[in-house]
Amino acid sequence: MPIQFRPVVLATLLSSLIIAPPLSLAAKPSTVVESKKADLGFAQIKTAFLSALWQQDPDMAMAAGRYQDANKLVLPDQATRDAYVAFTDNWLAQLNKVGADALSAKEQTDLALMRNYLNGTRWYLTQFREFEWNPTQHNIAGSFDAILNTDFAPKAKRVQVAIQRLQAVPAYYAAAKASIKNPTPEHTRLAIKQSAGAISVLADLEKAASQEKLATKDKQALEDGLKNARAAVNDYVQFLENLEKKLDTATARSFRIGKQLYEGKFTADIQSSLSAEQTYQRALTARDEAHNNMEKLADQLWDKTMGAQAKPADRVKKIAMVIDKLSENHVVAKDLYPEIRQQLPLLEKWIREHDLVSLDLKKPLVVRETPVYQRGVSLASIEAPGIFRPNDKTYYNVTPFDGQPADQVESTLREYNHWVLQILNIHEAIPGHYTQLQHANKSPSVIKTLFGNGAMIEGWAVYSERMMLESGYGGNTPEMWLMYYKWNLRAVCNTILDYLVHVLGMTEAEAKDFLMNQAFQTKAEADGKWLRVQYTSVQLTSYFSGYSEILEFREQLKKQQGDKFKLKQFHEQFLSYGSAPVGMIKKLMLKDAGKQRFLK
Template structure:
């Protein structure tokens, strides 16, 4: 009955929805209904409930599945002659940025910083790609265009990747390696009692991101943290190859730093230990994502897998974070077209077509969130450098990390105030 009531209310509230969000709602509702079928039956088979209780739950589950699928079907047939645009517009975008990100920067300021950072990354990448040209292209003539030269070297390096079948197992293999490295370098303490489980992304989560972390909250601190890995099942060979070139042997390691060690997984374990329940539950996205992006550069700065190839691929990955901000702001406030977005992502950020298509879909379904990575990273990195200059020889990287994380998932500008006031 509760599902019937929910869907009736949902139907009443929906007026001129965007086409993009309607399609997402359909796919996620259908995906979510599977929880009440195979997964529920598997759980019931392992439970100690009586046969009568199991049957009662299964009958109610059938009602829930029917309600969800009926709702999805209703969405498919919804008359919508004047759908709203997915673009937020400059005024609403600025307001949402201030509320969601809670940065010391405005939306326009961080956009300009991102554009400058993109140009700086291109310069650094050209130096490395030019150095690596002969190794990967022999005596072939170098292209005159700087971005073309970078792309050709990246394309060759990107051919080194795992297979669709081994994608998840490769991630699982790298987690203990990262943990051992952080411990050996004494970068910060990682609690070995908090489980991290790599799993296939559940169907109800499909549609927005290819990899993510599902962490337990402060009321269930000892539960598993799940590293959700998107599946390539059903993909064409061409799309799978494009995706794997994007997440090649180098970038896959950076992804694992970001999502797991010492990125999201580690930060969220610390967040659960914060005395402020509010900060743990209502975490600031820019701090959470910013820490994961900061962790990537910090690990390479510490010497992790140091090579020209790793740094080139790191810069490519960091371009993605940087261009997330440029893309999000441009699409929602500057009427950037899909064609223009594809040029930014594939030519200037050197992304594979499959990755760029996925990012376009994401920017049509969200607003401001894509800015959280670069904004948080910029503020955290700048804070660290400010403290290094202030403390001189007394600065300790491990102490900085653990102190920073001890404040929970609060906005960086407030953590900065607290940390600077103590010095």
């Protein structure tokens, strides 16, 4: 499920990463003293870079937990984009002067990530140009929500910051309208829907301000600001609605980005040693392997679930029948949130008793309804604090069933049945995203955490599902393993689906047939995934790409180290590098392996 850093979606940060020319991780200083000296000099460069970045991009600063410039609402206009391109050019020139070979391995990876970010930002602004065709990029809700709900200052101060930021909202939406050129119909419709979240957040600000004693001038600024901001949001929605009416689906820009942009974006975001097409081919093989395992489990469960009913010859149909029967075991809608909250302590207990990875229970995890402005993409997500505010609340967002017909609610609950809901909680929370991001925020490298790699983050969450079941969680029952493979097929088939849709032109009917009849997903899940694959590109490949690389690396080390391999120490060492790409972590861990740093 998607991960978010307040106040911007993590994918926005990750979309700025593109591979720089590969750096050798073997530092070649003449002495250890010279290496330390080079590292110290580079540390000063990193400090200067981050200071400049916070000024250039206050929203990214907020996402990282720095709210010094939270009162500034950056306009999405050409002047802002030109300034950002100039910023990237300036810093790339400075980083090109750094002698990479003189740095230690860890500092070389930081240098590579900085270059990745700058090159990627430039590519996105000058070539991908999503700001022109994706109106959902222009929404004030996330930043205001972060200001109001992050305890970076007393509430009265946060309200004042929000009031100051409020004054620029009309200019923000005017710039957004000017930026949009030939939007896709799909993103236009989603933007109209999500804009309701902006109105909702403005209401939250009004309510929060009513509870504070404001000076007369602040009251007036609030009143005028809210009036003008609401008018600006409504005008933007009207603009989009009028635009949508004029869009001809035959001539409007397609949401499909095509092979060239897809490969470029895959290289940028995923940072794998494989190409997008190679990863797609690997996923096809993984799908077939999953089907083989699921058939064996379905045979084992057939009499228990289906009684004397004859087995169909078609294995996919046989698997689907067993899954369909098991899926009748699910919570009722009103118990979804309580059940999720009840399961989290049980996961914590299991991890501690089996010594799988360290946990920090002092970091609050709050299960809540997904904010309106974030809905429309997935059922659940984690919204994590930035590296500079690691003790803030982490939100486990779950989208409510408001207004959904009964059959759709039932379909969703069957998808997230008794077994799958447990796996979802592993993925989103413990020991998945919540745990991994806790470790990332403790990483000594701000760079590795700030410019986190989506494939590593999502890959860890998918890996943690398998690791938990391997430890015996769920009792090693065939029901739990069958539902695990069904869930794991989501990651595998996400990759297949994304490539088929964006590169090979798969239709809606073909996509839903694929999801329901090869990935064993319910109609509600297939409907939602079709929406998601229209709204996003490449992100869906991050799950399988990262997971397969992590698992492959773990098995490589287990084979090499034999009895000396310790699972918890592998996890601790792997997570200690922040959210760096899996390939970088692998190189660093192999280098450290010789020093016995994660082996006893």
